[in-house]
Every structure is written in structure tokens, then in C-alpha cells.
Amino acid sequence: MSVDNIRRLAQLPVTRKQLLSLAAVAGLGGAALPASAPVNAAAERSTVIRGGYLITMDSSLGSIARGDVLIIGSTIVGVGPNLSVPSGTEVIDASGMIVMPGLIDNHRHMWESLIRGRSVNSTFGQYFTDVPFGVSTRLTADDVYYGTLLGAYEAIDSGITTVLDWAHGTNTRAHALAGIRALTDSGIRAVYAYGPPASATAADSPPSTDDILAAKALTDNAPMVGLAIGTRNPETATAQVWQRIQQDIRLAQQLGVPVTLHAGLQPVATYAPRMLDSVGLLNGNVTFIHGNLFTSADLALIKSRGAHLTASPLVEMQMVGPDILPASVAAGIRPAVSADIVAASTGDLLDNLRASIASHRMLAQQAALKAGTTLSTLPPPGLRDVLSYVTTNPAAALGITWQVGSLSPGKQADVIVIDSTDLNLFLTDPRDAVVHAAHPGNISWVFVAGEVRKRAGELVADLTTLRANAKAARDRLG
Ligand SMILES: [Zn+2]
Known part of the structure; x- marks a missing residue:
């Protein structure tokens, strides 16, 4: 041969x-x-x-x-x-x-490169009012093209060779197709996660199944860009939106593409892993984003079903709290680190790895001081242990380990x-x-x-x- x-x-x-x-x-x-x-x-x-x-x-x-x-x-x-x-x-x-292998970011809202730095001093609530329910509603398809292309070049410049674009600048189908074209034109390897518009609240919000199929047709002809479906957080959803989330996940499974959703950011009685599992939809096709408040039972469920988790340490610390990365590793999960929004955070994945380690060391120091003692060793992980968070682990979450x-x-x-x-x-x-x-x-x-x-x-x-x-x-x- x-x-x-x-x-x-x-x-x-x-x-x-x-x-x-x-x-x-x-x-x-x-x-x-x-x-x-x-x-x-x-x-x-x-x-x-x-x-x-x-x-x-x-x-x-x-x-x-x-x-x-x-x-x-x-x-x-x-x-x-x-x-x-x-x-x-x-x-x-x-x-x-x-x-080394190119870095992989499996959660980044690419169009937000247009508003880089806008939310660096915002809380979670301030960001939501200003960006998802503000500026994103005014986006044109051309805006999405320029923001996505700019974001892809920034990613390549910082060593990222594969990115999942969690696309929520999707006010119309034309917006989505513009985003896919920008990813294609940049030369980066990408997965376009077609999500609802950032301001969507209704169960019948875009994208329709036809919208998804149109995007699929475009990515099928773009060798470097694959498709995923971004769906909403079921934890605080209405009954109708929860039904829609289940439809989204089933459609992703039918198309053989990954599904990705934000969850675990605020206290609720039942978190998304248990909700998805209760309807038979928790499997290796699913990636949860953030998951800060997931319980040990949720983490065990993610592990046992082969599902995935990605956290964005700089955004977590600014808007939510400490990331759940060490706890997820202890539960046997192979997590990823992602940049999320360059409106609030650096787009540099290595900065995010550093931030995660520093925050967990700080919490360990704080706990030791509180107990009237000092640390004899630093808690895991060490610096060299976390490179898998931006290489092999996100590749597995995207289903492309065979490739990158x-x-x-x-x-x-x-x-x-x-x-x-x-x-x-x-x-x-x-x-x-x-x-x-x-x-x-x-x-x-x-x-x-x-x-x-x-x-x-x-x-x-x-x-x-x-x-x-x-x-x-x-x-x-x-
Ligand atoms: Zn996000």
C-alpha cells in the first residue's frame, strides 16, 4: 500500500x-x-x-x-x-x-468578535441585557460574516486550528449561511453549531428543520466545516421549550451531528444531565457547556453515558463562579476548555488554562488558610496535565478524534x-x-x-x- x-x-x-x-x-x-x-x-x-x-x-x-x-x-x-x-x-x-497539535475550541460565539471587549466589566445579567437581548437583535447577515471571519483569523493566530462556532447570531437563515461561508473562507477547521437567535424565548423560534437542512447542505459541500445543533438550556425552560429542546436533540441524532447546550449556571432542582437522561437523550453526542453547579451525581451521569463537558474559566469567574474542571476530571470525565465570548474574555485558550489552574490553587490556599494551616502540595491538575483540555478532549466531544x-x-x-x-x-x-x-x-x-x-x-x-x-x-x- x-x-x-x-x-x-x-x-x-x-x-x-x-x-x-x-x-x-x-x-x-x-x-x-x-x-x-x-x-x-x-x-x-x-x-x-x-x-x-x-x-x-x-x-x-x-x-x-x-x-x-x-x-x-x-x-x-x-x-x-x-x-x-x-x-x-x-x-x-x-x-x-x-x-504540538493545533488547539481545539469547542465553544465560541464567533460573531461576537465584532464587539470584542464590550462586556469586560459586565455581570451575567448586564451582558444578557446588552448583548443577547440588545446588540444581537440588530445584526445583519453581513455583520455575522465579518464578525465570524475576524474571529476565525484571531483563533488561527492564537494556534487554534479547530473551532466550534456556537452560532446565536442567527436572526434569519441568511445569517446562518453567512456564518458558514465566513468559516469556510477563513481556512480554519470548524463545526457550525446552529443555535437559536440569542434573544429567542419562544418554542417555535428559528432555526426550523428546513433551516438546519439548508445549513447541512452547505456544510456537506465545505470539506473543512461540519454541522452541529445548538439547543437551549432545559433547566429553566417552559414545557413547550423543553419539548423543542428534545426535538432539537433528536434531529441532531438523526443527522448524525453533535448537540451542544449551556447548563448548570444557576441553582435549580434538576440539572440538564438528569433531564436529558430521563427522556433517553443523554449520550456521547451531547456536550454540556459551563456546568458550574452540576452535582456529583450529574457528573457521574455524564461519565456513565459518555457525554461531554466544556468550561470557559475566564467567563466562569467573571459571570458565574469557579469552573468545575477538576471535579469533572475526578469523576472520570475528559473535559474541554473553551473561550466562549471575546466580548468579555480573551480568545486565547492558553490564558483560559492558566486562569483555571490559578483559580483552583487560590481556592485550595484559601481553604488551607481558613483551616489555620498551609498547603504541603498544590492540588491537581498541574500545568502539563491540562493540554488535553484543548486537544484530545474537545476532539472527542466533536467526534473527530480520528481526524485531529x-x-x-x-x-x-x-x-x-x-x-x-x-x-x-x-x-x-x-x-x-x-x-x-x-x-x-x-x-x-x-x-x-x-x-x-x-x-x-x-x-x-x-x-x-x-x-x-x-x-x-x-x-x-x-
Ligand atoms: Zn456560550
Whole structure:
């Protein structure tokens, strides 16, 4: 079996296990391209990232102190030290740099890039009055296009190669289709979670089933953009809205796409996991967002049904309270971290990881002081333990583990290179450096499906017209 065949198979919805067994049959050993492998370099561009510190997030490969990543076309075909490469391969010198899979954000309201920073001093209630029930009602389809495109470029610049757009700037079907077009035009890998308009309260609010099917038709023809359904929080819903939520989840299951919903932000008698389970709709297709107040029984239910959880630490702390990440890990869940709204929070996932760890350390210190003692050790997790929250765990929640989330032969070439010769990272253990201090300015290279989207620190995009259009839209929205 040729490398080209392996590459083509990597585009099909097969499991990683199947891919690795195919690679083993082909003599690839599941980790590296053999020196003599035949490659049609004229037809497929090849790139090798040489000599970096590889944080693969692949459990069978681990971290490699000095290794290479070989990309052919859109696919990773080799990961390991001293790889032989086809003639004509572009070589990127990654000496002193960290190479890892692209980051994955599985909950971000992309259009809000137009109002970045508007809500940085808002409470939850103030934000809701001003944004979902205020500015979002005035959005045009063009506004959604510019905000989403701007947000996608910001995400790529900060090392995010896959994003779930929790779309609630969906006043009409045209708004939704504009959002999908923006994601497609940006080159990012995306999942468009078609939700109701942010101000929707009625059970028959958009999107209709026809709206969803129109979006599905558009994403079916966009290889880099998939579909999900965003539905409402059942915890405080009317009986009619609760029925609609169940219809939304059933439609997602029929279409074979994920479903995602916000829940667990205010005290109620019964939280969403138990509600969904009571009607047979809690399964691996479902991702809960926030979940701050979920009980240990709710977490156990999420775990036992294979459902997922994502939290947005900076938004949690500003608008709700501490995130539930350590408790969810203790319950056996593999959680994700997401940015949520750049109206209130940074869009940098690494900032969110840092914030989560700092907040839980602070709470542990506070509890120790209150008990008249001091901590002998810090509570888990440690800095290097949380990279799964922005790589493998959200990939699993989105159902695309076979495609992204780790540097593994056969997966899509979504790869980032972090310049750890920069002074804010220099001499730090690479496994800690990423969460300790890395920021978008340290992200040197970003590949999405093998395409260079950031090159030697420069975003590959012409932002001049977009900046002007986005600013005009923002000024008009007020
Ligand atoms: Zn949200």
C-alpha cells in the first residue's frame, strides 16, 4: 500500500485503530514514514518540521525531545526522530521550538468578535441585557460574516486550528449561511453549531428543520466545516421549550451531528444531565457547556453515558463562579476548555488554562488558610496535565478524534509550532512552558490540513478590507 493510499484513507471516516492497522500493514509502523517510501512529491506538497520538542498528545508516542513531523498534502505521515523525507520537501527548522497539535475550541460565539471587549466589566445579567437581548437583535447577515471571519483569523493566530462556532447570531437563515461561508473562507477547521437567535424565548423560534437542512447542505459541500445543533438550556425552560429542546436533540441524532447546550449556571432542582437522561437523550453526542453547579451525581451521569463537558474559566469567574474542571476530571470525565465570548474574555485558550489552574490553587490556599494551616502540595491538575483540555478532549466531544487532536500518522496535519526561544519561554521545561506563559505572539507556525495559515509569526491573510468592514459594522451596531 502506498503512502498516497494511506493518505486517501485518512480522509475517510475510519477509526484511528483502523488507520494504524492499515499503516502497520503498509510497513509504516504507525509512527514514521520509512526512508524508501514512494511519494509523488510533484503531486503533493511535502513539509517536514525538523528538530522540535514534540508534544504529540498521542498516548503511544508521548513527548519526543528532538523529533520531526512530516506532512504530505493534508496529512501527517511521519512523527519521530530523524525522519527521511522525499526530495523537494520544504524544511522548517524547529530547533528550540515546541511542536504540538493545533488547539481545539469547542465553544465560541464567533460573531461576537465584532464587539470584542464590550462586556469586560459586565455581570451575567448586564451582558444578557446588552448583548443577547440588545446588540444581537440588530445584526445583519453581513455583520455575522465579518464578525465570524475576524474571529476565525484571531483563533488561527492564537494556534487554534479547530473551532466550534456556537452560532446565536442567527436572526434569519441568511445569517446562518453567512456564518458558514465566513468559516469556510477563513481556512480554519470548524463545526457550525446552529443555535437559536440569542434573544429567542419562544418554542417555535428559528432555526426550523428546513433551516438546519439548508445549513447541512452547505456544510456537506465545505470539506473543512461540519454541522452541529445548538439547543437551549432545559433547566429553566417552559414545557413547550423543553419539548423543542428534545426535538432539537433528536434531529441532531438523526443527522448524525453533535448537540451542544449551556447548563448548570444557576441553582435549580434538576440539572440538564438528569433531564436529558430521563427522556433517553443523554449520550456521547451531547456536550454540556459551563456546568458550574452540576452535582456529583450529574457528573457521574455524564461519565456513565459518555457525554461531554466544556468550561470557559475566564467567563466562569467573571459571570458565574469557579469552573468545575477538576471535579469533572475526578469523576472520570475528559473535559474541554473553551473561550466562549471575546466580548468579555480573551480568545486565547492558553490564558483560559492558566486562569483555571490559578483559580483552583487560590481556592485550595484559601481553604488551607481558613483551616489555620498551609498547603504541603498544590492540588491537581498541574500545568502539563491540562493540554488535553484543548486537544484530545474537545476532539472527542466533536467526534473527530480520528481526524485531529494529536500528532499521529494518518491524522490531518493540524500542527502548531511555538517559538520557545522567545524570552518568556526560554529555559522553561517545554511540557510546562505552553501553559506557563505561551501567548499568540509565540505561535510561529500554524498548519490546518497541511495548509500554512501562519508563517514564521505572520498570519497568512489580507486583513485590510476585513478590518474596515468589521469596524463599520461595529460602529453601526452601536
Ligand atoms: Zn456560550
